[in-house]
Amino acid sequence: MEPVIVSDPRAIQAGLRHPDLAQALYDEGRVIMDGVILTLHGPAHRRRRLLEFGVFRKDFFHWYEREVFPRTLAETMAPDRAAGRSELVDLGYRVTMNLTADFAGIDRPERSAEETAALRRMVAVFSEGATLVHSTRPREEVRAEVRAALAEFVPRFLEPAIARRRALIAAGTPEEDQPRDVLTVILRDGDPAEFTPELIAREIAFYLQAGAHSTANSTVHAFHDIWCWMRDHPADAARLRDDPVFFQRAVHESLRLHPASPVAWRRATRPVTLEGVGPLAEGSLVEFRLAEANRDPALFGADADRFNPHRPLPPGVLPFGHSFGIGVHACLGRDLDGGVVPRGPVDPATHQYGTVTLFLRALFALGAMPDPDDPPRPARHTARPNWGHYPIIFEEARAWS
Ligand code: HEM
Structure with missing residues (x-):
C-alpha cells in the first residue's frame, strides 16, 4: 500500500500524537523488533513505557553525564588517541554502544577491546535488522545475520547480565544499590508472562541498537557540520571552543x-480524520517526513537547508526539530544525548549538555580533524544518508589547550 505523505510540521505533530495511529516502520524488521517498546500500541505501550521510563530520569542523566560518561569516553578513546588517528563511524559506535549498554543493562566484564568489538559487531547487525525497510540488501540474508547475532549475544552477554541481576534481586539488595538499567527494571518489576526470554533478548537488543545507531550517526554528522563551520568561520571557532552552550x-x-x-510511519487502527490531511481509512499507512519538516522554510527560514548555529527559532520550536520524535513514542534518550534545551541563559558549570556535545568537545579538544589524505565516504547498503567511513586525525597544533 502506498503511504499518505505528510511533511507539514503541524500535521506531523498532530499525527504522531494521534491515539489511533500505530507504529508501522518496523514490520520488515520483526526479527529484532517484534514486541519491543517502539512497536507497541495503546495500553500495552503505555505499560511498557511507564515501566522503563524510571531508568531515564533527568537526575540520573545529570549524574551519568558528569560521573560515568567522561570515564567511559576516555577509556574507549585511549587506543585511538595513542594512534593519533581514528575512524569516526567505528569510534562513534564504540563510544555510544558502551553508553547504551549501560542503560540497557549489559555488563562488559572483560572491558577488553575484543569484547567491545564483538558487541559492536552484534549491535551493527541488530540495527541493520531494525531498519530493514531502508536496507538495499536482500532481506532474508539480513534476517539470517540477525538470528545468528542473537544466538551469539544471548549466551555471551545477556544471560550473564540476567544472572547477576537476578542474584542481586533475590538477595534483597535495596533498590538504590541495584544497577539502574532497563534489564533490572524488567526482571524486578516486569510481568514474567509478558517478558519471555525471547522478548527480553529483543527488548535489550533494541535498546542497544536504537541508542547506538542513532547517536553514532548523529555524532559523525555533527562533527562534519561543526568542523566545516569552524573552517569557514574562524571567529566562531573560538566561540565554539570557549562557549559550550553555543557548541550544544x-x-x-x-x-x-x-x-x-x-x-516515521504509522498505520490507522480505525478510520481517523487527521488535522491538515483529512480522512484516512482503517489500515491506511502514513509516512511522516521528519527530515523534510525539519527543513521547512516557514519555520527555519529561507536557508533552512543550511547549517547555521546562529539560526533564530520561532517561539516553541525545538532547535532539533522532530529529530527525537514526538508524542507517545518520543525518544526516551533525548535528554541523555541532546541535553537540556536552554530556555534563556543557563549556568555553563551546571548545565546538562548531552553526550553528543561532550563527545564532540572531547574530540575537538584533542585536535581532531578529517584526514586530508583519506576523505570521508557515505554509507552503502542503506538508503539513509549517513557517513560510512570518516577517518580523522588528531593534530596537536589544533588541540584546545
Ligand atoms: C541522537 C540520538 C537519538 C535520536 C536522533 C533518536 C531518535 C528517536 C526517534 C525519532 C524516536 C521515535 C520513533 C518513532 O516515533 O517512530 C525514538 C524513540 C526511542 N528512543 Fe531514541 N534517539 C536517539 C538516542 C536514543 C538513546 C541514546 C536511547 C536510549 C539509551 C534511545 C531510546 C529510545 C527509545 C526507548 C525509544 C522508543 C520510545 C517509545 O516507543 O515509547 N534513543 N528515538
Whole structure:
C-alpha cells in the first residue's frame, strides 16, 4: 500500500500524537523488533513505557553525564588517541554502544577491546535488522545475520547480565544499590508472562541498537557540520571552543538537518480524520517526513537547508526539530544525548549538555580533524544518508589547550 505523505510540521505533530495511529516502520524488521517498546500500541505501550521510563530520569542523566560518561569516553578513546588517528563511524559506535549498554543493562566484564568489538559487531547487525525497510540488501540474508547475532549475544552477554541481576534481586539488595538499567527494571518489576526470554533478548537488543545507531550517526554528522563551520568561520571557532552552550546549539542544528530517522510511519487502527490531511481509512499507512519538516522554510527560514548555529527559532520550536520524535513514542534518550534545551541563559558549570556535545568537545579538544589524505565516504547498503567511513586525525597544533 502506498503511504499518505505528510511533511507539514503541524500535521506531523498532530499525527504522531494521534491515539489511533500505530507504529508501522518496523514490520520488515520483526526479527529484532517484534514486541519491543517502539512497536507497541495503546495500553500495552503505555505499560511498557511507564515501566522503563524510571531508568531515564533527568537526575540520573545529570549524574551519568558528569560521573560515568567522561570515564567511559576516555577509556574507549585511549587506543585511538595513542594512534593519533581514528575512524569516526567505528569510534562513534564504540563510544555510544558502551553508553547504551549501560542503560540497557549489559555488563562488559572483560572491558577488553575484543569484547567491545564483538558487541559492536552484534549491535551493527541488530540495527541493520531494525531498519530493514531502508536496507538495499536482500532481506532474508539480513534476517539470517540477525538470528545468528542473537544466538551469539544471548549466551555471551545477556544471560550473564540476567544472572547477576537476578542474584542481586533475590538477595534483597535495596533498590538504590541495584544497577539502574532497563534489564533490572524488567526482571524486578516486569510481568514474567509478558517478558519471555525471547522478548527480553529483543527488548535489550533494541535498546542497544536504537541508542547506538542513532547517536553514532548523529555524532559523525555533527562533527562534519561543526568542523566545516569552524573552517569557514574562524571567529566562531573560538566561540565554539570557549562557549559550550553555543557548541550544544550547533549540535542541535546538526541534529535538525540529519535526523537519525528521516521518516516515521504509522498505520490507522480505525478510520481517523487527521488535522491538515483529512480522512484516512482503517489500515491506511502514513509516512511522516521528519527530515523534510525539519527543513521547512516557514519555520527555519529561507536557508533552512543550511547549517547555521546562529539560526533564530520561532517561539516553541525545538532547535532539533522532530529529530527525537514526538508524542507517545518520543525518544526516551533525548535528554541523555541532546541535553537540556536552554530556555534563556543557563549556568555553563551546571548545565546538562548531552553526550553528543561532550563527545564532540572531547574530540575537538584533542585536535581532531578529517584526514586530508583519506576523505570521508557515505554509507552503502542503506538508503539513509549517513557517513560510512570518516577517518580523522588528531593534530596537536589544533588541540584546545
Ligand atoms: C541522537 C540520538 C537519538 C535520536 C536522533 C533518536 C531518535 C528517536 C526517534 C525519532 C524516536 C521515535 C520513533 C518513532 O516515533 O517512530 C525514538 C524513540 C526511542 N528512543 Fe531514541 N534517539 C536517539 C538516542 C536514543 C538513546 C541514546 C536511547 C536510549 C539509551 C534511545 C531510546 C529510545 C527509545 C526507548 C525509544 C522508543 C520510545 C517509545 O516507543 O515509547 N534513543 N528515538
